[in-house]
Amino acid sequence: MTATIERPAAPSGPPPAPAGGTTTRSSRAEGWVRRAPLLPALVFTIVVTQIPFLLTLYYSVQSWNLVRPGSLHFVWFQNYVGVFTDSQFRGVALNTIIMTLGSVLISVVLGLLLALLLNRHFIGRGVVRTLLVTPFLITPVAGALLWKTTLLDPTYGLINFVLSPFGAGETDWVSNYPLASVMAALVWQWTPFMMLLLLAGLQSQPGDQIEAARVDGAGAWAIFVELTLPHLRRFLELGIVLGTIYLVNTFDAVYMITQGGPGTASANLPFYIYQRAFLGFDIGQSAAMGVVVVIATIIVATFALRLVFRSFGAAGSES
Numbered sequence: 001m002t003a004t005i006e007r008p009a010a011p012s013g014p015p016p017a018p019a020g021g022t023t024t025r026s027s028r029a030e031g032w033v034r035r036a037p038l039l040p041a042l043v044f045t046i047v048v049t050q051i052p053f054l055l056t057l058y059y060s061v062q063s064w065n066l067v068r069p070g071s072l073h074f075v076w077f078q079n080y081v082g083v084f085t086d087s088q089f090r091g092v093a094l095n096t097i098i099m100t101l102g103s104v105l106i107s108v109v110l111g112l113l114l115a116l117l118l119n120r121h122f123i124g125r126g127v128v129r130t131l132l133v134t135p136f137l138i139t140p141v142a143g144a145l146l147w148k149t150t151l152l153d154p155t156y157g158l159i160n161f162v163l164s165p166f167g168a169g170e171t172d173w174v175s176n177y178p179l180a181s182v183m184a185a186l187v188w189q190w191t192p193f194m195m196l197l198l199l200a201g202l203q204s205q206p207g208d209q210i211e212a213a214r215v216d217g218a219g220a221w222a223i224f225v226e227l228t229l230p231h232l233r234r235f236l237e238l239g240i241v242l243g244t245i246y247l248v249n250t251f252d253a254v255y256m257i258t259q260g261g262p263g264t265a266s267a268n269l270p271f272y273i274y275q276r277a278f279l280g281f282d283i284g285q286s287a288a289m290g291v292v293v294v295i296a297t298i299i300v301a302t303f304a305l306r307l308v309f310r311s312f313g314a315a316g317s318e319s
Contacts, residue, residue: 053294059287066281079288088264089272089289095179096248096268103186104243108236110187111194118195119202136192144256147185148174152257178258178266185253190246194239201235202228234308241304248297269293 060079064072083089118129135143151159154172163169173181205228213223251270254260260267260275267275273293277286 056287062284064283079284092272100247106187107190107194110191114195115198133192140252144253148257197239201232
């Protein structure tokens with residue numbers, strides 16, 4: 001008899017996976033390796049933003065006036081009660097809303113008109129585009145000083161020089177219309193940003209849709225209302241959100257043009273907090289105001305950014 005020796009069959013499936021704990025540890029290690037270059041930026045952000053905010057929270061529950069030595073003591077939430085019962089704070093908050101929303105909306109409208117103009121082909125379009133973008137590249141302090149001394153001055157201002165044939169050549173714009181003067185400087189500076197954003201939206205619009213609409217007999221106004229505006233919706237929302245986030249923190253234009261006056265007629269929340277902290281020396285009250293403004297801004301910005309991201313997400317899913 002002949003004995004046969006059978007070899008064990010080789011495994012047909014893939015090799016066994018390592019233990020789950022080893023895989024989890026290696027993936028975590030790889031994740032930390034990828035995040036390691038970002039740690040210095042994270043630490044810097046925490047040191048620069050979060051630690052000062054924690055100190056602001058601490059001072060907001062303290063009563064501390066710099067002109068009264070030894071006045072630092074704990075007062076719980078009395079500073080916050082004082083913030084919401086301060087009539088000047090409510091007036092300044094209204095000024096901030098008017099200044100921010102008014103400047104943003106006017107900038108969006110003017111930016112849309114300029115974007116529609118620059119979306120056409122004409123001789124010298126590149127030069128015109130460069131000149132229109134220039135105000136956004138100027139330092140805000142320099143732009144505000146330019147408006148105060150060169151344009152709005154009642155004696156030597158260019159605006160009064162242009163309006164002198166119409167009987168308005170001696171108007172003191174800063175004194176008579178302080179809030180409008182600040183808004184004019186902000187609109188002048190932010191219109192180029194809105195123009196560039198909306199121009200990018202116009203240039204991303206498919207040309208075949210416009211040609212098909214023209215073939216079907218649609219006029220320019222119908223094309224603008226039915227095709228262009230819906231296409232620009234997410235760009236308009238993004239411009240409004242970004243402009244609002246930046247302009248709600250405006251300080252330099254108010255400080256350089258009107259100093260918040262007369263009284264608090266042109267003061268906004270950042271400038272009013274500066275006045276209470278560095279002119280009134282009331283650290284506790286100004287810290288409470290700062291906390292209230294930060295929380296309100298975060299709430300508004302969160303809802304606005306969700307709206308914008310939802311709009312861009314819907315546009316991406318449709319495409």
